[in-house]
Amino acid sequence: MKDELEQTLREQLCEIGRRLWTRQLCAGSDGNLSVRLGSDRYLCTPTGHSKGFLSTDLICRADAGPEQPSESHRLSSEWAMHRAIYDERPDVHAIIHSHPPTATGFALAHRLPATWVYAEADVLLHPIAMVPYVTPGDSRLAAAARSAARGSDVLLLANHGAVCVAESLEQAYFKMEMLEAFAQILIAAERVGGAKQFLTPEQGELAALRRKLRGDRFGPSSPRNKPGS
Numbered sequence: 001m002k003d004e005l006e007q008t009l010r011e012q013l014c015e016i017g018r019r020l021w022t023r024q025l026c027a028g029s030d031g032n033l034s035v036r037l038g039s040d041r042y043l044c045t046p047t048g049h050s051k052g053f054l055s056t057d058l059i060c061r062a063d064a065g066p067e068q069p070s071e072s073h074r075l076s077s078e079w080a081m082h083r084a085i086y087d088e089r090p091d092v093h094a095i096i097h098s099h100p101p102t103a104t105g106f107a108l109a110h111r112l113p114a115t116w117v118y119a120e121a122d123v124l125l126h127p128i129a130m131v132p133y134v135t136p137g138d139s140r141l142a143a144a145a146r147s148a149a150r151g152s153d154v155l156l157l158a159n160h161g162a163v164c165v166a167e168s169l170e171q172a173y174f175k176m177e178m179l180e181a182f183a184q185i186l187i188a189a190e191r192v193g194g195a196k197q198f199l200t201p202e203q204g205e206l207a208a209l210r211r212k213l214r215g216d217r218f219g220p221s222s223p224r225n226k227p228g229s
């Protein structure tokens with residue numbers, strides 16, 4: 001029997017899936033979303049379904065023994081990656097993986113978007129990490145993503161897509177939407193001569209704002225993404 005919290009989170013997974021699909025942040029059956037339900041209890045989207053048309057009964061429980069009631073309702077093939085990040089980051093309660101087109105373009109080019117040219121990205125997304133390419137679904141991807149998530153909430157998976165983690169599904173969604181918008185803005189800036197970096201004092205002010213809003217976890221010691229790197 002599902003309790004009220006579980007039902008609410010199932011509905012949120014469907015709603016955030018709809019927003020991802022409506023904003024064209026995923027295509028086909030791309031992507032997967034999960035949320036922490038309790039101690040060692042999770043909910044995750046099923047494999048092979050469009051995120052735009054999920055229903056609460058399709059959402060999978062992903063506990064110690066994943067429930068897999070039918071062939072049309074199987075746990076995402078990337079669940080191992082989600083689980084590895086949850087194990088690494090007790091503060092993370094929701095994870096979204098998707099293939100937003102422009103951010104994924106940066107991932108295909110192995111290019112980290114330089115955050116120190118745009119205040120919103122520098123405060124809310126920095127640092128963005130690049131996860132080396134691993135075949136999707138391979139267990140090595142879980143280990144690589146876990147390692148990258150130690151120092152970042154926003155990961156680009158080389159030649160694949162993006163992962164955003166947060167304390168809630170809504171916050172993880174905001175990061176994914178902002179990451180894609182930021183990637184589009186950088187491409188637009190390149191067309192008109194290239195983005196200009198903040199000056200050193202401005203970078204310091206933004207770092208202070210980041211610490212105020214997000215705490216010290218990703219403070220001044222975290223390396224900045226170099227433009228064009």
Ligand SMILES: [Zn+2]
Nearest residue numbers: 031098136161
């Ligand atoms: Zn993927």
